[in-house]
Amino acid sequence: MSQPPYAFTPVNGELSPARPTKPWPQMAAALARVCRAAVARQRHTVAGIMLLCLTVSSACQDTGQTRLTVALQVAGTAARPVVQGPWQLQLTEATVALGPMYFCATVAADSDLCRAAQLELPQAVTLNALDAAPMDAGSLQGVSGTVQSTLFDYGFAWLLTTPRPIAVPGAETGRSAVMAADVTDGTRSFRVRALVDVLPLVAGSFAVRGARTTHTLVDSGDTLQVRLDPQLWWQGVDIAALAALDEAVVELTPDSTAYNALVIGMTSTALPSFTWSR
Amino acid sequence: SEVGLVTRFDHITQRQRLIQAPQNEIWDERLDATIDAADIGGYLLVDWLATDYVRIFGGLRLDGLFYSIDNRLGNAIPATRPEDFIPGFSRTAFGVAGGPRGTLELLPLPWLQVFLSYGRGFRSPQANQLGEGESAPFTTVNSWEGGLAMRLGAEETLKLRLAAFRTSLSQDAVFDPQEATLERVGPSRRTGAVLHAHYAPWQWLVLAGSLTGARAILTEPPPATAEQPEPALEPGNLLPFVPPVVVRVDAALRGPLTQWRGHALTGHFGLGGQYLSARPLPYSEFSDPVFVVDARLSARWRLLELALDAYNLFNHRYAANEFVFVSDWNPGAVPSRLPARHIAAGPPLSLLASLRIYL
Numbered sequence: 001m002s003q004p005p006y007a008f009t010p011v012n013g014e015l016s017p018a019r020p021t022k023p024w025p026q027m028a029a030a031l032a033r034v035c036r037a038a039v040a041r042q043r044h045t046v047a048g049i050m051l052l053c054l055t056v057s058s059a060c061q062d063t064g065q066t067r068l069t070v071a072l073q074v075a076g077t078a079a080r081p082v083v084q085g086p087w088q089l090q091l092t093e094a095t096v097a098l099g100p101m102y103f104c105a106t107v108a109a110d111s112d113l114c115r116a117a118q119l120e121l122p123q124a125v126t127l128n129a130l131d132a133a134p135m136d137a138g139s140l141q142g143v144s145g146t147v148q149s150t151l152f153d154y155g156f157a158w159l160l161t162t163p164r165p166i167a168v169p170g171a172e173t174g175r176s177a178v179m180a181a182d183v184t185d186g187t188r189s190f191r192v193r194a195l196v197d198v199l200p201l202v203a204g205s206f207a208v209r210g211a212r213t214t215h216t217l218v219d220s221g222d223t224l225q226v227r228l229d230p231q232l233w234w235q236g237v238d239i240a241a242l243a244a245l246d247e248a249v250v251e252l253t254p255d256s257t258a259y260n261a262l263v264i265g266m267t268s269t270a271l272p273s274f275t276w277s278r
Numbered sequence: 279s280e281v282g283l284v285t286r287f288d289h290i291t292q293r294q295r296l297i298q299a300p301q302n303e304i305w306d307e308r309l310d311a312t313i314d315a316a317d318i319g320g321y322l323l324v325d326w327l328a329t330d331y332v333r334i335f336g337g338l339r340l341d342g343l344f345y346s347i348d349n350r351l352g353n354a355i356p357a358t359r360p361e362d363f364i365p366g367f368s369r370t371a372f373g374v375a376g377g378p379r380g381t382l383e384l385l386p387l388p389w390l391q392v393f394l395s396y397g398r399g400f401r402s403p404q405a406n407q408l409g410e411g412e413s414a415p416f417t418t419v420n421s422w423e424g425g426l427a428m429r430l431g432a433e434e435t436l437k438l439r440l441a442a443f444r445t446s447l448s449q450d451a452v453f454d455p456q457e458a459t460l461e462r463v464g465p466s467r468r469t470g471a472v473l474h475a476h477y478a479p480w481q482w483l484v485l486a487g488s489l490t491g492a493r494a495i496l497t498e499p500p501p502a503t504a505e506q507p508e509p510a511l512e513p514g515n516l517l518p519f520v521p522p523v524v525v526r527v528d529a530a531l532r533g534p535l536t537q538w539r540g541h542a543l544t545g546h547f548g549l550g551g552q553y554l555s556a557r558p559l560p561y562s563e564f565s566d567p568v569f570v571v572d573a574r575l576s577a578r579w580r581l582l583e584l585a586l587d588a589y590n591l592f593n594h595r596y597a598a599n600e601f602v603f604v605s606d607w608n609p610g611a612v613p614s615r616l617p618a619r620h621i622a623a624g625p626p627l628s629l630l631a632s633l634r635i636y637l
Contacts, residue, residue: 063518063558064510100612105506113505115456116604117615141616143561146508161298161305161609168612 065143068220070119072137074098076129077229086185087239089192091130093180094230097155097171098272099124103147103213111151111204118147118217124155124170129230140224146216150274151206154198154266158205165199177266179230183239192242194252194259198266208267213274225275233265280323288315294458298609308457311349313405318342336380343416345371345405369410375400391427404451404460418448437476444469450496452518455601455620464500466517469493487527494520516558523555541580548574557600561617565600570624583634590627597621
């Protein structure tokens with residue numbers, strides 16, 4: 001069965017009926033005439049301008065969120081005594097690793113609910129938590145929108161792909177917190193040291209989930225100040241119990257009640273404060 | 279008039295797993311579902327030439343759609359809740375969608391046609407998003423199109439068609455590359471125009487081109503979700519991934535090359551180019567424009583045709599698709615949770631030789 005002649009049109013791979021033929025030299029000459037005529041009439045110029053206008057007019061609109069940066073400052077709180085009965089604890093060292101930190105659009109921040117963050121600090125920042133002066137710590141990268149909570153760690157992250165938590169870049173001491181304090185009741189003195197590792201409970205999770213902070217991000221130019229108060233962490237430590245150990249230097253170990261009280265303070269009862277400013 | 283019945287049955291198995299190189303261990307499962315879907319529809323079409331100058335097409339289509347979803351990973355258990363129930367859900371949903379369509383054609387001159395069309399249709403839902411017994415939330419599509427069609431020249435060598443269109447969707451969806459599925463984003467509207475020209479000045483030459491301009495926007499904010507209680511997209515925002523401008527240009531040549539053994543050897547040459555303007559992406563980004571040229575060269579002698587097709591003729595390096603989403607390509611490092619640009623590379627120059635035998 002014979003087929004009618006077809007000319008290929010690669011728009012959609014279909015064949016369309018063609019007309020009877022002419023020799024190739026005539027075709028070339030005719031094609032050249034068509035091209036010359038088109039150029040003479042500047043059709044291509046008009047079409048180009050129309051195309052440009054359409055493209056520009058469409059590209060001038062947005063598609064929702066925009067990228068932005070927020071300056072990050074971290075600060076501690078000037079040392080002040082923690083008083084429990086006759087005992088007075090004075091922190092002499094509090095070096096803390098803060099981060100990674102993610103700011104989320106949801107109120108109930110959870111790793112599953114915050115797969116896309118509004119802002120992030122994907123590493124840690126180490127600071128002297130006894131220095132009340134704000135320290136510039138770079139910038140947070142993010143997208144516009146409303147922040148309603150945050151997820152963060154203290155220098156350790158437990159990735160879904162690692163069997164245990166790992167110290168993250170920026171945690172200079174390799175610990176969540178290195179703290180030391182002098183304790184006295186006026187007649188007797190001793191020293192306390194704590195090397196604290198605050199670890200997420202499960203892989204893919206965070207040490208602190210859902211810390212509340214609210215701010216609407218519109219564009220770059222905001223500043224976030226995160227302030228820690230390590231003295232508040234020590235308020236949960238039973239100082240009298242430490243004194244009862246009757247040691248000149250008390251080292252807090254992860255299995256001790258005092259150590260856990262610090263962890264609870266860092267992750268629950270004395271969270272950092274978040275202050276947003278323009 | 280015409281009456282018809284249309285049926286379609288789908289059995290779909292969906293699975294998405296995350297693997298870790300180099301051992302390719304499966305470390306997470308995101309999707310494991312089986313979907314059975316059925317669409318049974320009927321239509322009535324009427325073609326009525328009212329006068330010599332007026333022609334009316336009209337019809338009605340009615341569809342019933344049924345879905346049975348077995349999502350074995352649905353109802354997932356959050357890490358903070360006790361594992362006192364079994365993950366997964368099994369649901370069914372049914373719904374009916376009706377859609378009238380009609381076209382009015384006016385033929386005031388032999389070479390001029392004026393037309394106006396309206397159609398009401400639907401877009402079938404994402405089965406995994408349906409709830410038990412939910413009246414399947416068919417996306418209703420209302421489409422209007424009007425314009426002119428002209429046939430010019432002694433032998434109608436030039437055909438022009440200019441049409442403006444406006445399409446409203448009651449619930450649009452955009453591709454979510456993380457889940458590899460479509461996510462609801464709310465009602466949308468597409469407004470634009472199409473200009474199509476077909477020019478055949480000689481029997482051996484056909485030129486065709488089309489220019490489509492479309493403005494696709496959201497008309498209402500997308501529904502809030504647990505992850506995004508305050509949706510980022512707002513009314514008036516451009517719909518992601520819809521190119522505002524599409525241009526297609528084609529040329530085809532055909533003619534006898536020579537005679538061989540008493541039969542003509544006929545040559546064909548086709549060249550086509552497609553331009554996609556910068557496509558809007560989430561987070562106020564735009565993809566790069568894409569321009570790709572394809573070509574075909576063929577020769578036919580009697581019953582045999584040998585063809586060489588070239589796709590992406592100039593071996594242009596381009597992104598066929600661009601996405602913006604959160605990903606983690608370094609599983610040993612702290613992941614970023616900010617969306618990043620990803621591309622799916624377009625195919626390089628591809629040559630395809632084919633031999634056809636016409637019987």
